[in-house]
Amino acid sequence: MKLHTKHFGEVNIREEDIIVFEYGLPAFEEEREFVLLPFGQETAFHILQSIHTSPLAFIVTDPFSFFPDYEVVLSDNVIEQLSLEKEEDVAVLSVLTVQDPFKKTTANLQAPIILNSPKKIAKQYVMNDSIYSPKHYLFPQEERSASGMEGDR
Numbered sequence: 001m002k003l004h005t006k007h008f009g010e011v012n013i014r015e016e017d018i019i020v021f022e023y024g025l026p027a028f029e030e031e032r033e034f035v036l037l038p039f040g041q042e043t044a045f046h047i048l049q050s051i052h053t054s055p056l057a058f059i060v061t062d063p064f065s066f067f068p069d070y071e072v073v074l075s076d077n078v079i080e081q082l083s084l085e086k087e088e089d090v091a092v093l094s095v096l097t098v099q100d101p102f103k104k105t106t107a108n109l110q111a112p113i114i115l116n117s118p119k120k121i122a123k124q125y126v127m128n129d130s131i132y133s134p135k136h137y138l139f140p141q142e143e144r145s146a147s148g149m150e151g152d153r
Contacts, residue, residue, distance in 0.1 A: 061107065
């Protein structure tokens, strides 16, 4: 299947790679089908690309690559909605807000995307009562201290 993307132009995807968000994403509730595309070789970043709206794409990453102590505790409701049976079936992604310069880029740790990898179903899970915010810097403190931006943890 051919897909026109925001960052890569036209690409071929397989239908079995389409990820379904039953309820869409917050602020994009009508967008329910996405594909995860690698941002490039040897990178921790991916593009979560809408298959229906080519300009709609989010840069995402595995938050544990940048925040090894990050914790996500899923509610029973989310586990049921995503038909999660085994921990190894779960992938967690954080949506990035890319800044210029890139060292000021932040990750939304308060609302990770939870993906049932084998079944290709996902949900953005907002952790309201958590210590995390929507803006955590990806890079070490010394690289961002001049910015004065809040959300450091």
